[in-house]
Amino acid sequence: MHTGFPLNEACNLQVRKLEISDKSKGFVELLQQLTVCDAISDEDFQKQFQELSSLGDDHVICVIEDTSCGKIVATGSVFIEKKFIRNCGKVGHIEDVVVDRDSRGMQLGKKVLSFLTDHARSVGCYMAILDCRNENKAFYEKCGFKQKEIRMVKYFI
Amino acid sequence: MHTGFPLNEACNLQVRKLEISDKSKGFVELLQQLTVCDAISDEDFQKQFQELSSLGDDHVICVIEDTSCGKIVATGSVFIEKKFIRNCGKVGHIEDVVVDRDSRGMQLGKKVLSFLTDHARSVGCYMAILDCRNENKAFYEKCGFKQKEIRMVKYFI
Numbered sequence: 516m517h518t519g520f521p522l523n524e525a526c527n528l529q530v531r532k533l534e535i536s537d538k539s540k541g542f543v544e545l546l547q548q549l550t551v552c553d554a555i556s557d558e559d560f561q562k563q564f565q566e567l568s569s570l571g572d573d574h575v576i577c578v579i580e581d582t583s584c585g586k587i588v589a590t591g592s593v594f595i596e597k598k599f600i601r602n603c604g605k606v607g608h609i610e611d612v613v614v615d616r617d618s619r620g621m622q623l624g625k626k627v628l629s630f631l632t633d634h635a636r637s638v639g640c641y642m643a644i645l646d647c648r649n650e651n652k653a654f655y656e657k658c659g660f661k662q663k664e665i666r667m668v669k670y671f672i
Numbered sequence: 673m674h675t676g677f678p679l680n681e682a683c684n685l686q687v688r689k690l691e692i693s694d695k696s697k698g699f700v701e702l703l704q705q706l707t708v709c710d711a712i713s714d715e716d717f718q719k720q721f722q723e724l725s726s727l728g729d730d731h732v733i734c735v736i737e738d739t740s741c742g743k744i745v746a747t748g749s750v751f752i753e754k755k756f757i758r759n760c761g762k763v764g765h766i767e768d769v770v771v772d773r774d775s776r777g778m779q780l781g782k783k784v785l786s787f788l789t790d791h792a793r794s795v796g797c798y799m800a801i802l803d804c805r806n807e808n809k810a811f812y813e814k815c816g817f818k819q820k821e822i823r824m825v826k827y828f829i
Contacts, residue, residue, distance in 0.1 A: 542756075543756065546756055546757050549757065550757050550758070551757065551758055552756065552757040552758065552759075553759055555756065555759070555760060559760055560756075562760075563754065563756060563760045566754060567754060574754075592755075594753055596751055596765070596767065597720065597723060597724060597731075598749075598767070598768065599699075599700065599703055599709065599712065599717075599720060599768075600703050600706065600707050600708065600709040600768060601707070601708055601709065602709075602710055602712070603712060603716055603717075603719075603720045608753070608765065610753065610755070611755065611756075611757060632826060635828070636828050640828060641827065641828055641829050642825055642826060642827045642828055642829075643825075643826045643828070644803070644823060644824065644825050644826075645823070645824050646801070646803070646821045646822065646823050646824070647821055647822060647824055648821055648822075649821075649822060652822060652824070655824045656824075658826075659826050660824035660825060660826045661824065661825055661826070662822050662823070662824055662825075663823055663824070663825040664803045664804055664805055664806075664822075664823045664825075665803065665804060665805075665806060665809065665819050665821075665822055665823060666801060666802070666803050666819070666820055666821045666822060666823050667801065667802050667803070667804055667809070667812045667813075667817035667818065667819055667820070668799055668800075668801050668817060668818055668819075668820040668821075669789060669799060669800045669801075669815075669816050669817045669818070670798065670799045671792070671793045671797060671798055671799060671800070672798050672799075
């Protein structure tokens with residue numbers, strides 16, 4: 516637990532894009548804190564990693580590694596949608612943001628959000644959007660987001 | 673106005689993917705009923721059409737053409753997001769659904785939604801999602817969607 520330590524002294528945090536070696540650093544276990552995410556075989560992970568990497572700037576996964584222990588402690592992704600509206604504009608869709616339960620209270624979520632929104636802005640998006648539970652609304656407001664509309668879901672399985 | 677005519681007698685409706693010639697059939701003007709969408713030059717339209725077409729099944733725009741007058745009267749798009757969660761699952765994001773104001777009440781929105789959700793299901797998505805205003809919630813519920821979560825937005829421009 517790092518709570519109570521000044522951030523830079525408590526651990527060495529590296530904010531960067533996902534690397535294929537992050538599977539062995541707890542990336543999948545971190546996603547399991549977010550939602551249904553079974554174990555992924557090395558082969559499937561590699562395949563999906565390459566699939567997503569092939570999208571280049573149109574799909575970016577941010578991770579924060581605590582390099583003092585080689586563990587991924589936060590993540591989030593953004594993919595870029597291209598539209599005809601808004602002068603053939605682009606929208607950054609932020610998804611799957613999660614901070615390790617033992618690393619909360621260190622503004623890691625905010626850092627992930629900054630990384631993802633900076634990316635979306637840098638590739639020319641006119642906005643970034645995300646969906647969240649009502650209980651997380653205040654957090655995203657602190658990150659500069661405002662509620663607009665509701666999210667509707669249809670499950671196929 | 674087709675209101676009051678049985679659907680099949682009133683006009684000939686074709687539900688299909690967007691084609692490049694749909695620009696001259698009022699596709700952009702239809703999007704202008706949805707939101708900010710300036711006129712798009714033929715060159716920009718062609719460029720964006722090709723960009724989106726290159727995504728294949730990962731980005732599909734549905735249109736409904738009234739072939740009796742050669743006019744696009746409804747549209748909507750879906751793009752497929754690939755994830756690590758849910759066994760490297762896929763989600764269909766439905767965007768930019770609009771029905772021409774003179775063609776409402778003919779279930780065209782429902783047809784567009786069916787086309788897009790069928791596509792998402794056919795490529796293996798575990799769910800389809802969309803964002804909408806509260807006032808359109810009832811419509812999407814009729815299409816089998818349920819509210820889950822809220823949508824947060826950050827504008828860059």
